[in-house]
Amino acid sequence: MGQKDKPSKEVPIQAADLDTRTSNGIAIPAKDKAKDFSSQGVTDNDIFMLPGSDFQLLGFLTAVAALVRLFRIYQPSSVVFDEVHFGGFASKYIKGKFFMDVHPPLAKLLLTLAGWLAGFDGEFDFKDIGKDYIEPGVPYVAMRLLPALMGVMTIPTIFLTLKATDCRTMTAAMGAGLIIFENGLLTQSRLILLDSPLIIFTAFTALAWTCFTNQHEQGPSKAFDASWWFWLVATGLGLGATVSVKWVGLFTIAWVGSLTVVQLWVLVGDTATVTPRKWFKHFLARFFCLIVIPLTIYLGLFAIHFICLVNPGDGDGFMSSEFQATLNSKAMQDVPANVVLGSRVSIRHHNTHGGYLHSHNHMYPTGSKQQQITLYPHKDDNNMWLLENQTQPEGHDGPIAGLNAWDTGEPVPIKDGAILRLYHVVTDRRLHSHDVRPPVSEAEWQNEVSAYGYEGFEGDANDFFRVEIVKSLSDGVAAKAHLRTIETKFRLIHVMTGCALFSHKVKLPDWGFEQQEVTCAKQGTLPNSIWYIEQNEHPLLGADAEKVNYRNPGFFGKFWELQKVMWTTNAGLVESHAWDSRPPSWPILRRGINFWGKDRRQIYLIGNPVIWWSSTAAIGIYVLFKVYSVLRWQRGFQDYSNLNFKRFDYEIGTTVLGWAFHYFPFFLMHRQLFLHHYFPALYFAIITLCQVYDFATNRVSALGLRDRPAIGKSGVAALLAISIVVFTLYAPLSYGNQWTQRSCNKVQLLKTWDFDCSVFPAELSDYAIAPPSAGNAQQTAAPVASGANEQKNQDVNVTPHPASEPSISRVEKVEYRDQDGNILDETQVKELEGKVSFETRYETRTRVIDSEGKEIADGPVGREGVAPPHPDVERLPETAADQPEDDGREYPARASPEKDIRKEKSVEKADDGKPRPASEPSEATR
Numbered sequence: 001m002g003q004k005d006k007p008s009k010e011v012p013i014q015a016a017d018l019d020t021r022t023s024n025g026i027a028i029p030a031k032d033k034a035k036d037f038s039s040q041g042v043t044d045n046d047i048f049m050l051p052g053s054d055f056q057l058l059g060f061l062t063a064v065a066a067l068v069r070l071f072r073i074y075q076p077s078s079v080v081f082d083e084v085h086f087g088g089f090a091s092k093y094i095k096g097k098f099f100m101d102v103h104p105p106l107a108k109l110l111l112t113l114a115g116w117l118a119g120f121d122g123e124f125d126f127k128d129i130g131k132d133y134i135e136p137g138v139p140y141v142a143m144r145l146l147p148a149l150m151g152v153m154t155i156p157t158i159f160l161t162l163k164a165t166d167c168r169t170m171t172a173a174m175g176a177g178l179i180i181f182e183n184g185l186l187t188q189s190r191l192i193l194l195d196s197p198l199i200i201f202t203a204f205t206a207l208a209w210t211c212f213t214n215q216h217e218q219g220p221s222k223a224f225d226a227s228w229w230f231w232l233v234a235t236g237l238g239l240g241a242t243v244s245v246k247w248v249g250l251f252t253i254a255w256v257g258s259l260t261v262v263q264l265w266v267l268v269g270d271t272a273t274v275t276p277r278k279w280f281k282h283f284l285a286r287f288f289c290l291i292v293i294p295l296t297i298y299l300g301l302f303a304i305h306f307i308c309l310v311n312p313g314d315g316d317g318f319m320s321s322e323f324q325a326t327l328n329s330k331a332m333q334d335v336p337a338n339v340v341l342g343s344r345v346s347i348r349h350h351n352t353h354g355g356y357l358h359s360h361n362h363m364y365p366t367g368s369k370q371q372q373i374t375l376y377p378h379k380d381d382n383n384m385w386l387l388e389n390q391t392q393p394e395g396h397d398g399p400i401a402g403l404n405a406w407d408t409g410e411p412v413p414i415k416d417g418a419i420l421r422l423y424h425v426v427t428d429r430r431l432h433s434h435d436v437r438p439p440v441s442e443a444e445w446q447n448e449v450s451a452y453g454y455e456g457f458e459g460d461a462n463d464f465f466r467v468e469i470v471k472s473l474s475d476g477v478a479a480k481a482h483l484r485t486i487e488t489k490f491r492l493i494h495v496m497t498g499c500a501l502f503s504h505k506v507k508l509p510d511w512g513f514e515q516q517e518v519t520c521a522k523q524g525t526l527p528n529s530i531w532y533i534e535q536n537e538h539p540l541l542g543a544d545a546e547k548v549n550y551r552n553p554g555f556f557g558k559f560w561e562l563q564k565v566m567w568t569t570n571a572g573l574v575e576s577h578a579w580d581s582r583p584p585s586w587p588i589l590r591r592g593i594n595f596w597g598k599d600r601r602q603i604y605l606i607g608n609p610v611i612w613w614s615s616t617a618a619i620g621i622y623v624l625f626k627v628y629s630v631l632r633w634q635r636g637f638q639d640y641s642n643l644n645f646k647r648f649d650y651e652i653g654t655t656v657l658g659w660a661f662h663y664f665p666f667f668l669m670h671r672q673l674f675l676h677h678y679f680p681a682l683y684f685a686i687i688t689l690c691q692v693y694d695f696a697t698n699r700v701s702a703l704g705l706r707d708r709p710a711i712g713k714s715g716v717a718a719l720l721a722i723s724i725v726v727f728t729l730y731a732p733l734s735y736g737n738q739w740t741q742r743s744c745n746k747v748q749l750l751k752t753w754d755f756d757c758s759v760f761p762a763e764l765s766d767y768a769i770a771p772p773s774a775g776n777a778q779q780t781a782a783p784v785a786s787g788a789n790e791q792k793n794q795d796v797n798v799t800p801h802p803a804s805e806p807s808i809s810r811v812e813k814v815e816y817r818d819q820d821g822n823i824l825d826e827t828q829v830k831e832l833e834g835k836v837s838f839e840t841r842y843e844t845r846t847r848v849i850d851s852e853g854k855e856i857a858d859g860p861v862g863r864e865g866v867a868p869p870h871p872d873v874e875r876l877p878e879t880a881a882d883q884p885e886d887d888g889r890e891y892p893a894r895a896s897p898e899k900d901i902r903k904e905k906s907v908e909k910a911d912d913g914k915p916r917p918a919s920e921p922s923e924a925t926r
Contacts (some may be wrong), residue, residue, distance in 0.1 A: 037270040038219025039650075041643045045214050046227070047160045054169050057890070058156050061176045065155040068180055069148045073190055074141050078604060078734050079131045081595040083192040087143065088125035090115050090192075094122030096560065097313030098327055100562075102570040105305040106244035107197040111143055112308075124380055130598055140192070147196035151189025154196075155179055155684075157203040164210040165651055167694040174716045175690040178615075181720075181727035182686075184607035187595070187734045189678055195676050198245045202680045205238030205656065206687075209256055212655075216263060220273045224285070236289040238811050240297030247570075248662070248680060251471065253294065255661040257592030259654065260286050285629045302559050317355070321348060321486075321534065323558055325550040340413055340484035342406025344425060346383040346535035349375055350473075350489055351527040355516065356383035356534070357431075357501075359424045365511050366439045370450035371429055375503045375516035383430070384535070386412065386423040389794045392465055410727035411540045413482040416469040419495060421459060428455035430463040431501075433494045440517050441506055447499050447520040464495040470530055485536040485548050491529050494520050500529040529606050547846065571673040583588040583666040586678035586811045587616040587685075591752045593675055596736065597759055604733040604755040605675060607682070610726045614719070615685035618692045622656050625649070644699055652691045659684035738767050751823075 079087065085101075086108060092099045101108070118139035133140040155176045162172035179185060189196040214233035215222045222228050239256060243249030267274045267282055274282075312327045312909040324330045339345060347357040358376035363369050376383060386403060393400050393409070403423065406412070414420065422431035432452035439448070453459055468491040471480040479487035492501040502521035507514050521529060553561065579593040592606035629649060632639055639645045662681040666673055697705040697712030703713050729747045732739035733755060744757035761767065824832070 030633040032191050036219045036273040037112055037266050038221075039217035039445065042217040043166070043648060044212065044218060044222075045164050045166050045211075047164055047211060050163060054163070054172075057169065057173060058176075060158050061159060061173060061180070062152065062156050065152045065176075065180045068186065069151050069189055070145075072735055072737075073144050073148055076596060076598065076601070076603070077133050077140070077594075078598065079126055079129050079133070080191050081129065081193075081593075083140075084126050084129055086111060086194060087124075087140075087192045090120065090143065091122040091125060092313055093308050094120065096309055096311040096328075098309040098311065098316045098319075099313050100315030100318040100565060100569070102566050103194060103246050103574075104301065105240060106301050107194040107246075109301065109304060109308075110146055110197065111192055113141055114146040115143045122508065143192050144190060147189050147193060150196045150200040151185065154185070154189075154200050154203050157200065157207050158683070158687065161203070161207040161210050162690050162694075164207065165216055165655075165687075165691060167690060168712075169714050170713055171690050171694040174693070174720060175686060177720045178611050178686050178689070179683075180721060181684075181723045182608050182611050183730045183734045184605055184612075184675070184682075185679065185729055187603065187605050188679065190734075191595075194245060195679055198242065198248060199679055199683060201242040201245060202237055202249070202662075203683060205235060205242055205252055205256070206684070208234035208238050209259070213259070213263075223282070229285075232285065232289045233293065236291075236293030237297070239290065240294035241669050243294060244301045248677070249682070251661045251665055252658075253290075255658045258657065258661075260290060267899075299559065302562070303555060303560045306555065306558060318569070320553075320561060321627065322550045322553050323561055326558065328551065332535070332549065334549045335485050335534075336538065336541035337484050337487070337536075337548040338411065338413055338541065339485060339488075339533055340406070340411040340538055340540070341393075342404075343387050343388050343533075343536055343541075344384050344414075344535075344537045345387060345485075345533045346379070347385060347422075347531050348534045349528075350530040350532055352503060352505055352516065356380070357385065357518065357531070358383050358430070358515065359427060359431075359508050361427055362511070362513075364439050364448070364450065367436045367448050368434065368450055369434065370448075370452050371427060372452055372508075372512055373431065373449045373518045374508060374512060375518055377516075382426050383425075384425045386425055388421040388423055390419045390421060407539045409540075411538065414467060415482045416467060416480075416490075418467045419464050420467060420492075421463045421490075422465065424451050427451060429453045430459050431465065432462050433497065433499065433501075434462050435497060438517065438519045439512075440508060441504075441519055445521060445523045446502070447494070447497060447522070449501065449518050449520050454672070462494075465492040465501065466495055467491075468500075470526075473530065481531065485533050486550060487532075487548060489530050489532050492531065498522065501531065501641060502529045502767065504528050543775060550749060560771075575672065577672045577674075580672045581675055582673060583663065583678075585752075586663075586675060586681075587619070588613070589675075590750065591754065594755065597756075600759060600761055601736045601738065602733060602755060602759050603736045606730060606733060606753060606755070607675075608723060608726050608730065609749065610723050611686065612682070615682065615689045615748050618689035619656060619659060619685055621692055622652050622688060626653070644695070647699075648695050652688060652695070655684055655688045655691060659688060738764055740764055 087109045089099060089101060090112040093108065094116060120143070124133075124136050124138045158179050159172045159176040163169070167175075185199070189199075203328060209229050212228070212235055215225075215228045235256060239249065239253050241249075242252050264279075264283060264286070269278050310325070312326050312330050316324050316327060316330065325332065336343075349355065349357070352375070355375045355377035356379070358374045358380065359371055360374075360382050362372050364372055376477050388406075389412075393405050403421045403425075424430065429451035430453050431449065433447050433449045436448040437444075438446050452463065467483065469480060469483070470489045470491060473489035474480045474484075475487040476484070478484060482488075483490065493499070494501070497520065499520035499522045501518070503516055503518045506517040508517055578592075581591045585591055589607050589609055589612040592604050595603040595605055597603070626649070629639055629645070640649070659681050662684060663678065666677060693712075693715070696703055697709075697715065699706065701707070729743075731737065732743075737881070739760045741757050741760045741762055744755070744760050748757060
């Protein structure tokens with residue numbers, strides 16, 4: 001039943017008993033210790049039975065939250081920060097194009113559903129920050145409404161959670177108010193991003209688990225009744241939804257799991273009411289609700305994910321050939337199993353999944369300047385190679401010449417150790433290698449691979465490659481003896497130099513159309529030198545020949561492969577980012593994230609410092625309390641016989657444990673991290689702040705505040721008032737509203753808060769003057785002054801510069817910053833020279849200056865319209881040649897067929913680059 005906030009009279013007890021109190025204010029003797037697994041001093045905090053006044057207050061708070069979250073949600077009307085990626089995923093879902101993302105699909109599916117219901121057709125690509133939504137008619141407001149409404153729902157969720165922990169209504173209202181006026185949570189919930197769904201599902205899980213714990217602590221009388229089951233199942237649903245948004249949900253699972261272990265351990269100690277049979281019933285109920293239900297939800301959402309993404313896309317290059325074959329137009333017909341001399345084949349790289357061994361009519365700009373050999377990620381005629389013996393077959397009149405020499409007679413299988421030549425069917429050149437360094441990877445242990453020769457040319461010894469079957473990776477006895485399509489994995493060893501045909505995650509520059517580099521490696525890693533044959537054609541292998549095809553991996557095969565790719569890609573996100581930060585800086589709000597800037601406005605993700613710092617202080621208070629209590633316990637004090645002391649430790653300790661599980665694991669991660677990764681932990685920190693306050697003002701009599709409720713209410717009002725004032729001060733950065741430089745500078749409390757106040761004008765009235773766009777500046781003719789005859793003598797081909805036209809200047813400036821973004825002076829830089837390594841990061845800022853030399857701020861900090869690569873959603877293959885070799889599966893060559901074909905056709909065939917035989921017949925090859 002609902003509780004009133006006014007304290008009740010205490011029942012006098014013996015001096016030997018402790019002055020403790022239940023949640024309804026009635027004192028109980030400590031000697032009345034529970035004889036079962038129920039917890040002393042716990043009452044039924046059923047949130048469905050709250051008084052009507054609580055629900056009225058809850059409705060009011062929710063309405064305020066809606067006003068705050070939905071205010072000007074249409075602003076800005078252009079792409080903001082990671083809307084580039086998550087909006088783009090919605091477009092790909094609607095078009096059914098496969099993509100790879102490191103996050104599970106639930107939130108992205110919900111965003112897609114919101115857009116689709118609002119009429120989004122998937123044609124808008126969300127490609128650039130600042131790209132306009134209005135003209136193409138994108139229903140971006142509807143898509144933003146989903147995370148915004150989820151942000152609104154966080155307010156009643158925390159209110160009910162605090163009531164379920166036995167806090168007063170005023171304390172619960174304080175917690176709801178702190179969430180409403182937290183700038184960071186507001187900013188993140190108004191955009192097409194994943195964090196708002198993550199937070200609401202985390203909050204719902206915390207609510208459900210808190211309610212279940214309350215039922216559990218009431219002992220055997222509540223076990224397995226309808227309410228007990230309801231909240232346990234709800235916890236499982238929340239866990240499934242949370243982990244299906246981001247893998248951060250695994251931290252929530254760890255929190256609930258650890259507390260479940262504690263509950264089961266307590267049940268083991270209750271020999272009076274819990275038999276072994278009943279204990280296993282408790283265990284199985286929790287196993288089903290907290291493991292089976294979340295896992296089923298997680299698997300089901302990936303099933304929907306696969307059903308939606310049936311077409312090839314820019315993410316299928318991350319996946320295996322078997323996976324890709326399940327996509328439309330990627331599947332292939334059954335092909336002949338046996339590979340014989342004269343077979344026309346496509347050869348695929350086994351490890352990086354970058355694509356097919358490929359050549360085209362373009363030359364290397366350096367090295368031998370012979371024809372390029374690359375790895376191309378799509379099916380194409382330029383992937384076809386004819387497998388020749390090192391000598392032509394013998395006929396009645398001597399060797400049979402021509403490419404069709406092996407098309408008659410009996411098929412000759414290609415055995416392990418056979419020496420072959422690979423003839424490129426389209427360009428009439430053979431695969432070739434020599435002791436020349438590759439154009440990109442200029443390591444001594446790598447040789448260039450090229451296509452050499454011309455039609456009718458017999459070739460030379462540098463065209464010979466030996467087949468070396470890798471038996472451990474080949475499937476079947478026959479595939480280990482001779483080449484078989486798909487089943488045989490093999491290496492191609494260059495006979496003259498002993499190097500192996502090799503490819504890795506290095507991409508060629510524009511002259512190589514950004515396709516993946518192929519070399520011949522003398523010391524290359526085994527996985528990167530393994531190949532297999534995918535397509536196989538030969539006139540002698542007719543319809544009755546044995547056929548093979550890729551094995552269908554099935555749902556679980558695709559699911560498990562995608563999980564591994566997500567994990568390896570996520571773990572590999574270690575590059576530096578302009579706005580990243582490390583975990584130690586999050587609780588003190590050391591740095592934010594620049595989201596967007598345009599038209600002298602800016603959106604910068606920064607929290608409400610009052611709320612962040614006070615919640616961090618609450619965590620610190622509990623830590624000090626825990627250290628103090630442990631020391632006193634070790635000294636023999638019986639503090640835990642005091643009910644308030646024990647409940648403070650358990651209730652707040654449970655919440656702090658949730659904070660710890662959502663915070664400390666990030667210290668183990670070497671990947672890029674950002675301030676928004678702290679938001680789930682911040683939610684638990686705010687709950688901790690409210691619980692500490694409620695204990696201090698309502699439960700602990702020693703402080704004298706329990707009997708003076710007006711003081712407690714005044715404290716709530718004061719904290720909320722200060723939070724609202726500070727919220728208002730930083731609101732322009734949250735909403736992207738008009739602001740002034742003076743107001744901005746006043747609230748920039750820390751130097752590490754690197755929002756740029758120079759973006760804003762000096763006065764709000766300056767917004768009435770539309771600033772010129774640096775990217776679309778138009779020159780206007782200068783007015784001709786009366787009597788200015790000199791104007792006639794001016795060159796008519798020169799446009800006069802009007803006095804009122806703004807000018808644009810670019811200034812190069814070098815700044816040194818540490819890992820937290822702090823600017824280092826020259827002395828500090830000199831001290832660090834030789835001790836640390838410096839990484840170069842380029843940033844362009846455009847200054848527009850009016851006729852009086854005053855700067856007109858226009859555009860964001862950094863380049864407008866260019867999305868900063870975000871690690872969580874975008875992973876491109878590196879091109880650095882000095883990186884060590886690794887598995888490489890997470891770095892495929894990614895390009896659309898249309899883009900690559902268009903690039904190839906656009907190359908002008910100049911005299912020094914037009915297609916020609918790599919070297920004349922009389923010219924020695926290297």
